[in-house]
Amino acid sequence: MQAFAYVHPENLKDALASLSPNWGETDVLAGGTDLLALMKDMIHTPKTVVSLKGVKELKGIKSSAAGLEIGSMTTVDELMSNAAVRAYPALMQAAAGIASPQIRNMGTVGGDLCQRPRCWYFRQGFGLLAQKDGKSLVENGENRYHAIFGSGPARFVSASSFAPALVALGAKVKIASAAGEREVAVADFFVAPTAEGQRENVLKPNEIVTAIVVPAAAGKKSATYEVRQKEALDWPLAAASVVLTMKGTAVAKAEIVMGHVGPAPVAAESAAAWLAGKTITAETAEAAGAEAVKAARPLNGNEYKVQLAKVAVKRALLTAAGIKV
Numbered sequence: 001m002q003a004f005a006y007v008h009p010e011n012l013k014d015a016l017a018s019l020s021p022n023w024g025e026t027d028v029l030a031g032g033t034d035l036l037a038l039m040k041d042m043i044h045t046p047k048t049v050v051s052l053k054g055v056k057e058l059k060g061i062k063s064s065a066a067g068l069e070i071g072s073m074t075t076v077d078e079l080m081s082n083a084a085v086r087a088y089p090a091l092m093q094a095a096a097g098i099a100s101p102q103i104r105n106m107g108t109v110g111g112d113l114c115q116r117p118r119c120w121y122f123r124q125g126f127g128l129l130a131q132k133d134g135k136s137l138v139e140n141g142e143n144r145y146h147a148i149f150g151s152g153p154a155r156f157v158s159a160s161s162f163a164p165a166l167v168a169l170g171a172k173v174k175i176a177s178a179a180g181e182r183e184v185a186v187a188d189f190f191v192a193p194t195a196e197g198q199r200e201n202v203l204k205p206n207e208i209v210t211a212i213v214v215p216a217a218a219g220k221k222s223a224t225y226e227v228r229q230k231e232a233l234d235w236p237l238a239a240a241s242v243v244l245t246m247k248g249t250a251v252a253k254a255e256i257v258m259g260h261v262g263p264a265p266v267a268a269e270s271a272a273a274w275l276a277g278k279t280i281t282a283e284t285a286e287a288a289g290a291e292a293v294k295a296a297r298p299l300n301g302n303e304y305k306v307q308l309a310k311v312a313v314k315r316a317l318l319t320a321a322g323i324k325v
């Protein structure tokens with residue numbers, strides 16, 4: 001690991017003042033479960049690490065009739081222990097999938113959204129687009145865990161399990177810099193980079209995610225279903241989060257968002273529109289799953305993920321509707 005200076009501000013203003021406007025010079029440290037690995041592998045080599053651990057403004061969950069405001073330094077474990085979060089099964093189920101108890105104890109919600117992609121080419125230093133001599137290493141290489149949506153050049157998958165649930169719930173990210181604050185829909189926070197040097201989200205180097213604002217879930221049913229290779233220490237192969245607004249037994253409005261299948265969460269808009277007015281049954285959930293993956297364009301080694309994503313959508317819908325999967 002490269003030597004670095006360490007600053008430990010006690011308030012947000014001081015934390016923001018410590019950040020550089022250029023990537024590579026400073027990194028913020030939340031729980032450190034990803035950042036330290038990135039630094040040990042020399043993928044991140046900041047001159048200064050700015051710890052957020054002492055910044056009180058970023059801690060805690062506020063609950064009101066309008067919904068939740070989750071401080072970015074809330075750990076995954078704290079989120080799961082908060083009674084108000086039980087009204088958001090999609091969020092709870094996404095949190096429960098994050099392995100292990102140690103990661104949930106240290107890892108924060110802000111850190112989960114900002115964790116860097118797991119693409120092994122990126123983690124080996126080939127950059128987010130994983131190119132060598134202008135050619136994609138992913139497209140003709142080891143791509144079994146890569147994206148099945150998107151036309152490139154980004155082929156990594158968004159790593160955050162919270163992201164699809166937050167997009168489906170219509171959540172926003174609060175972002176601060178020394179210049180002021182802004183709010184961005186989680187759906188717009190994640191982006192697919194088109195050139196090396198761009199990032200996988202809209203955060204600037206001198207900005208900090210301060211909180212996540214989730215609208216009230218009253219009258220809505222929600223669920224997250226993840227398909228994993230193993231039940232320990234790994235990310236899902238495919239996942240889906242759904243939020244259903246019901247009118248009697250029929251779906252008035254559906255939100256369906258798939259995770260770990262594209263460089264950003266993938267909203268299955270046509271499947272969601274198709275569900276409107278229908279009752280959730282094994283048949284309609286299966287058909288919505290099939291519709292959700294119609295636009296998938298798998299690589300030569302990851303066609304199997306199309307079926308997994310389809311099943312994730314189907315099972316998330318059934319779970320939200322209270323039907324045993």
Ligand SMILES: Cc1cc2nc3c(=O)[nH]c(=O)nc-3n(C[C@H](O)[C@H](O)[C@H](O)COP(=O)(O)OP(=O)(O)OC[C@H]3O[C@@H](n4cnc5c(N)ncnc54)[C@H](O)[C@@H]3O)c2cc1C
Nearest residue numbers: 028030031032033034035107108110111112114160161209
């Ligand atoms: C074995 C293992 C299994 C895992 N499985 C899953 C899984 O299934 N699903 C899943 O979603 N995640 C999974 N994770 C990832 C884990 O959830 C993240 O590592 C964790 O949430 C990151 O949070 P952190 O607070 O430790 O962030 P850090 O490691 O401190 O930071 C991560 C990155 O985000 C930046 N950052 C952190 N906080 C902020 C902020 N407030 N504003 C701006 N930038 C910020 C940092 O600079 C850094 O680049 C797994 C991790 C491990 C090690």
